Each structure stands twice: as C-alpha cells, then as structure tokens.
Amino acid sequence: MLQVYLDLMSQPCRALHILLTCTGIPHQVRTVALRKGEHRTAEFTELNPMNRVPVVVEDGFTLTESDAILKYLVTKYNVPEHWYPRQPERRARVDEYTAWHHSNTRPHAARVFILEVLLPAQTGSPVDQDRLTRALAQLEDTLDRLENMFLRRQPFLCGDDVSVADLLAVCELMQPLGGDRDVLKDRPQLRRWRSRVQAAAGDAFDRAHAVLYALRDRRRARL
Numbered sequence: 001m002l003q004v005y006l007d008l009m010s011q012p013c014r015a016l017h018i019l020l021t022c023t024g025i026p027h028q029v030r031t032v033a034l035r036k037g038e039h040r041t042a043e044f045t046e047l048n049p050m051n052r053v054p055v056v057v058e059d060g061f062t063l064t065e066s067d068a069i070l071k072y073l074v075t076k077y078n079v080p081e082h083w084y085p086r087q088p089e090r091r092a093r094v095d096e097y098t099a100w101h102h103s104n105t106r107p108h109a110a111r112v113f114i115l116e117v118l119l120p121a122q123t124g125s126p127v128d129q130d131r132l133t134r135a136l137a138q139l140e141d142t143l144d145r146l147e148n149m150f151l152r153r154q155p156f157l158c159g160d161d162v163s164v165a166d167l168l169a170v171c172e173l174m175q176p177l178g179g180d181r182d183v184l185k186d187r188p189q190l191r192r193w194r195s196r197v198q199a200a201a202g203d204a205f206d207r208a209h210a211v212l213y214a215l216r217d218r219r220r221a222r223l
Helices: 011-023 042-045 068-077 088-101 107-125 129-150 164-179 189-203 203-220
Strands: 002-006 027-031 057-060 061-064
Touching: 002 011, 011 068, 011 107, 011 164, 011 189, 011 203, 042 057, 057 068, 061 068, 068 164, 088 107, 088 164, 107 129, 107 164, 129 189, 164 189, 164 203, 189 203
Parallel strands: 002 027
Antiparallel strands: 002 057, 057 061
C-alpha cells in the first residue's frame, strides 16, 4: 500500500491529503512531526535527504516534492481526469501554474506566516512589522496576478474544473490563517474561488485544515 509521510501543518502536505481523500486512493499516513524534528531523524533522512515532507513510498519506489507526487498519483491511479487533464493544452495550463506557484504563491504566503507566527514562537521576539509589511506587499502583488491572469475568465486556476493546481494554491493561501490573518478578506474574486475549491473538496478540506484552525483559535484565545 502507498505510504504517505506528512505533517498537516505543511501546506503541500495538506494539498496531498485533500487529493488522497477526494480520490479514495488507498494509502496509509505516517505522520512526521516537524515541530519535534522528526524530519531530521536518520530514518527519515534515508527516505529524503532533503529532510522535507511530503514523501510517498510504494513498492520500493520513493518520491519527494509535492508537485511531482500529486501528478504521479493522478497519472497512475484511476481518478477523475480534471485533477490533471490528459489533453495536452489543458495539462499544460496546470503545469504553467505549478511552475509559477513555487516562486510566487508559495514563498510569498509562507513568508507572512513565518514572520507573523513561526519566528515569534521560535525566538520569543515580537513581530518585525517592517518585514511583515514588505512581505504583505509582495503577497498582494501575487494575489493581483492570480486574479488578473489565472482567474481572469474561468472559475478555477486552470479552467472550468478543480485541479491539483487549485489544491496547491489554496493550501498556501490558507497558511496565514494560523496567525488569524485571512489574506483573501478583501479579495471577493479570490474568496469565491476559495469557496469553489472548498466545495469541490468537501469535508476533506476542513479535515486537512483542522490543525491550522486550532492554531488560529489558540491565538485568538490569548488575545
């Protein structure tokens, strides 16, 4: 059976978890607690010398990197085609977004979470407001491009149906919610897109994000 190593505090891991739940691909989850340093154990380093999640292992085949994993699974298993279309032009649109994603949506949304939640928790220092302001400005530029390029004439990032591109993107844009910041609050077009992705994912969406909601709620309780 497919073995899936993940931590749901990781954005790409949540995207993978949602896909597996939605498609019903048989798998077994092996949680790797990043906060405990379990990704740096000798056992896990043997699986992935880069010490990152997610990782999947199946019949002696080990694969790292979320983009590769998502596309491998939807190509190998009998799942609805909309996740990663077979038609070349439609597939190219998914590849186009995921190539852009890793130098735009992912780092810019993650930076906000790191500055507002992770670094203060690790160091005990207050949020660096100047750095956070710059990070938010970068993220706003990315959100503009999502609206004006990828969602300009279609309900999902790559066409009329949800795809792995939407899962990767939405999980990144949810991450700042751990600091009680909804980065789509003033973005009605992107909020509608998020709602469509959530509806397509069903209960899998909230189950994957439960750990993030709990982090948000703990933060609110301290205020």
